[in-house]
Amino acid sequence: MSLRTPPPAATPATRAGAAAAPPGGMLRATSARIRRLGGGPLHASCMLLLSLFLLLSLFGPWLAPYDPTFGSLGDTLVGPGAQHWLGTDQGGHDTFSALIVGTRSSLAGPLAVVLFSTAAGIAVGLFTAWRGGWIDTLLGRVLDILFAFPALLLAILAVALFGKGMTAPVIAMAIAYMPYTARVVRGLAVQEMARPYIAAYRVQGHSAVFVAVRALLPNIAPTLLAQSTVNFGYALLDLAALSFLGLGVQPPTPDWGAMINQGQTAVLQGQPLSAIVPAVAVVLVVVAFNVVGETLGDRLAGRDS
Template sequence: MTLTAHPGAAEPATALRRRPGLRGLRALGAQGPLFTAAVLVLAALVLVAVFAPLIAPYDPEGMDLSASLVGTSGDHLLGTDQSGRDVLSRLLHGARTGLLGPLLVVAVSTVLGTALGVIAGWRGGWADTLLSRSMDLVFAIPGLLVAIMLVAVVGSGMTGPVVAMAVAYTPYVGRLVRGIARQEKARPYLEAYRVQGWSGWTICVRHLLPNIAPTVLAQSAMNFGYALMDLAALSFLGFGVQPPTADWGAMINEGQSAIQQGAMLPALAPSFAIVLAVVAFGIVGEGIADRIAKRER
C-alpha cells in the first residue's frame, strides 16, 4: 500500500514560516492608522538621515551669496538661506544631527536608568534609598541648565549637550524601571526561581528585563521626542551644533533674520521637521504603551 501525501500537507509549514511577519503586520495595523503613519514617518526620517549625502541636491555648506534668499524654484525646491545655501539640502543633512543626538541621549539614559532601576527595585534596602535619593537630586537640576554649564566647560558642540541630557533623562527611566521591578519581584513566578536556587543576576537578565523591556521601549520612544526638542533648543541658543554644520535647531536660529526679509522657509522648514518628528515619536510611544496596557488587562 502506497501512502500519498495530502495536497495541502505542505501548507501548514509554509503558514508557520510566514506567520511571524504577518503577525507583525497585523500588530502594526491593529494600532490604528495614526500609529502606522507615525511609524512610516519615522522610517522615512531614518532613511533620509542615512542617505542624505546621496539624495541632497547640493552641498549643505556650499555658499552662493548671489543666490541669497532665492524663493522656491526648480533648482531650489525650498529656496535658499541668507548665505545662498540650499534649504532642502541642509534640511536633509540636518536630519543626521537632529536624530543622532537624541539617539545617543536615549541609548545612554535607557541603559543607565534601566541598570539603576533594576538594582534599586531588586535589591531594596540601602541600595534603593541611595539610588532613589540620587535620582531625586538629578531631578532637582534642570537638564538644560546642566547642558549650558557643561558647554561652558567643554565648549560648544554635540558632546556637552548630549552628555548633560543623558544624565538628565536617566532618572526618568530609572524611576519607571524601579517601580516595575518592585512589582515584578513580588510575583510568584520570580519567587519560584529564587526557591530553585537561581541567582538574582540570572533571574533579572533572563526574566525580569525581558518582561519590562516593552514598557521601557515605550518610555524611550517618548524620551526621544523630548530629547530632540531639548537638543534643538540648545542648538537654537548657540550651545549645540555650530554653523556651518546643518542642524535643525541652528537652522531656525539662522532663519530668524530671513523672516524679517519676507523669507519664511529657512526657519519654517526645520521647525516643521522638528514638530513632525516629535509628534511621530510621541504617537509611537503612546501606541506601545496602550498595547502594553491592553495586554495586561
C-alpha cells in the same frame, strides 16, 4: 499617559511553577507582545513618517542635490523654484539639502541621549529593586535631586564647563533623563519580583544578573520601549533648542535647530522657508514620537488608542 506594568509573559516557570524558561522562549514571547502593540491609522502614519526621517538620516548626504555646507552669494535668499525646491538662506545654502543632511545630526543626538539614559536607568532601576533597603532609599533620594534639574539647564551648564558641541550636552542630558527610566524600571521590577517565576529562578540558584536578563528585562521591555519613544521626542526638542541658542551643533554642520536660528534674518526679509521648514520638521518628529509612545502606553495599559 499611564505606563503600568504589563502582565508577565507566559513562561514554563509560571505554568509549571518551578521549571525555568527554555533558551529564547521568553524573548520570543516578548517579541510577539511588541508586535501586537500596533495602533490605528494615526499610529501607522507616524511610524511611516519616522521611517522616512530615519532613511534621510542614513542616506541624506547622497540624496541632497547640493552640498549644504557650500553657499553661493549669488543665490542668497532665492525663493522656491526648479533649482532650489525650498529656496536658499541668507548664506546661499540650499534649504532642502540642508534639511535632509541635517536629519542625521538632529536625530543622532537624541538617539545617543536615549541609549545612554536607558542603559543607565535600567542598571540603576534593577539594582535598587533587587537590593532594596537603605540602598533603595538612598538612590531614590539621588533620583529625586536629579529630577529637580531640567535637561536643558544641565546641557547649558555642560557647555559652559566643556565648550560648545554635542558631546558634553548629550552626556548631561542622558544624566537628566536617566531618572525617568530608572523610576519606571524600578517600579516594574518590584512588581515582577513578587511573581512566582522569579522565585523559581532564585530557588534554582541563578544569579541576579541572569534573572534580570532572562526574566525581568523581557517582561518590562515593551513598557521601556514606550518610555523611550517619549524620551526621544523631548530630547530632540531640547537639543534643537540648544542648537538654536548656538551651543549645540556648530556650523558648517547642518542641524535643524541651527537652521532655525540662521533663518531668523531670512524671515524678516520675506523668505521664511529656511526657518519654517526645519521648525516644521522638529514639530513633526516630536509629535510622531509622542503619538507612538502614547499608543504603546495605552496598549500596555489595556486601553484602545
